[in-house]
Amino acid sequence: MHVLQPKHTKLKKEEAEELLKKYNISKIQLPKILEDDPALPEGVSRGDIIKIERKIEDKIEVYYRVVV
Numbered sequence: 001m002h003v004l005q006p007k008h009t010k011l012k013k014e015e016a017e018e019l020l021k022k023y024n025i026s027k028i029q030l031p032k033i034l035e036d037d038p039a040l041p042e043g044v045s046r047g048d049i050i051k052i053e054r055k056i057e058d059k060i061e062v063y064y065r066v067v068v
Contacts (some may be wrong), residue, residue, distance in 0.1 A: 033065035
């Protein structure tokens with residue numbers, strides 16, 4: 001991982017279900033990220049939800065993507 005690249009983490013099944021329930025959405029409604037994206041961690045497959053943490057100034061912004 002490059003120092004300027006945001007941290008990408010694969011959510012566990014329980015975490016993913018909790019996220020979808022919290023926002024009352026389905027995986028289809030999440031933004032997408034390609035399975036062959038070089039930023040993704042090892043062992044990621046289609047349908048997994050990825051948590052992306054970007055540091056902006058002094059705080060961390062969190063984004064979610066589903067792997068397609």
